[in-house]
Amino acid sequence: MLFRYFQYILIFLIFGTRPVLYKYIVPYIQVESMILISGVFYLILAIFYVYFTKPTKLIQDIRTMNKTPSLHVALWLTAMLGLIATHFYLDLLKDSTAFLLTAILSAYPLVTAAAGYLFLNEVITRKQLVGMLVIIVGVVILNLDDFDY
Secondary structure, three states, X not given: OHHHHHHHHHHHHHHHXXXXXXXXXXOOOOHHHXXXXXXXXXXXXXXXXXXXXXXXXXXHHHHHHHHOHHHHHHHHHHHHHHHHHHHHXXXXXXXXXXXXXHHXXXXXXXXXXXXXXXXXXXXXXXXXXXXXXXXXXXXXXXXXXXXXX
């Protein structure tokens, strides 16, 4: 259980740091180049990761995907949406502060909740609805021009 909390904290720190690094890079390198170079790095790291962890699991997963073609479509769609979102994010980051852009885009759980409800039959509880309202209010406050931060 302690390791699980460590994972949460590590993800929190990584996702919190990435926008600052992106903001540092984006004035020097074109968005398309950043995506391509990052993609090459991801590929190299993924090959090493799979090779040194569980290569037999990869083969098993490929067999599972081949039995269920919709998994191929879902995986490609996820990759394509990630590419599109990353492109627009980096493009917006050129003219925004890393904090404000990330804070506004952190409202994406609203879309996740709606998609989960519509496509996965997930239940949205009252507690989650209250959380969604808090997110909406937070985004509105961050976008008020005359609000003193």
